[in-house]
Amino acid sequence: MKIFITGGTSGIGWALTEYYLNRGHQVGICGRDLKKLPEVSKFFLGKGLTCFEVDVTDRVALMGVIKDFAKGKLDLLIANAGISQGDKSSYPKFSSAREILKINLDGFLNTFEAGFNIMEKEGGHLVAISSVAGLVGLPGAAAYCGSKSAVLKICESYSIDFKKFGIDVTTIAPGFVDTPLTRKNKHPMPFLMDPKKAAIKISKAIDKKKSLYIFPLRMKFLMILLEKMPRSLYRYLMSFSRFAYPSHYEKGNNQ
């Protein structure tokens, strides 16, 4: 298969890249800084791996890179690139919120647009890495939850709309995975997973062409419980101090 993964230089993206390379697939990846690539990536250069330094928010550049890699045929495209705020706070930081939405939402749309343009005639499979955080509005993580929730809903619509083009759409909503993104977190991370194990689970869901895959199971139950409960009860539970983040931004420094 010919596969392109955005944000393939680190964490879940690299684990997926390695998984597919080890099974003989041709994989193109991108990130803003290729120096982030692990040492082992050198082994795969010229043996199925192609790397591009591009920002997913640069629509034209991203489309050029994916088109260049695909050369008219792309089987699988995984919109994985994303960021979260490392310094969660109950005091809003609007500049960081805009940056999160730009990468996690605009970047995802740019990626799907590039994939759709290539797959429109011959079909293919578009995958988005959302998050269990997209199921609810978690305190201190408004923009991250909002971006991942938008990805979930957009993909639900696309999974219906794109059927007639022969394009499958899968949304993946992982719980906590041990990557540079989560290593910044100071709060507890229940059911934390190894990225290689997460990549296996994600690839199985992709093989089965699931429209939505939430994992691990215990996190799925917990988050669905939080999603379905009366919102007044949810807000009450989340207002307990153990869920609250420090309001450590100085007032007037929230742009």
Ligand SMILES: NC(=O)c1ccc[n+]([C@@H]2O[C@H](COP(=O)([O-])OP(=O)(O)OC[C@H]3O[C@@H](n4cnc5c(N)ncnc54)[C@H](OP(=O)(O)O)[C@@H]3O)[C@@H](O)[C@H]2O)c1
């Ligand atoms: N780890 C978790 O627990 C978890 C849980 C649920 C969902 N997710 C989602 O899974 C995805 C991967 O996260 P991760 O945990 O593997 O994080 P990570 O290790 O920090 O990897 C993120 C990847 O995205 C790339 N990236 C970030 N911004 C980019 C941009 N503007 N343009 C191009 N590439 C960009 C990064 O490379 P550069 O910085 O060099 O560009 C890196 O390759 C994210 O969408 C994240 O929200 C993660």
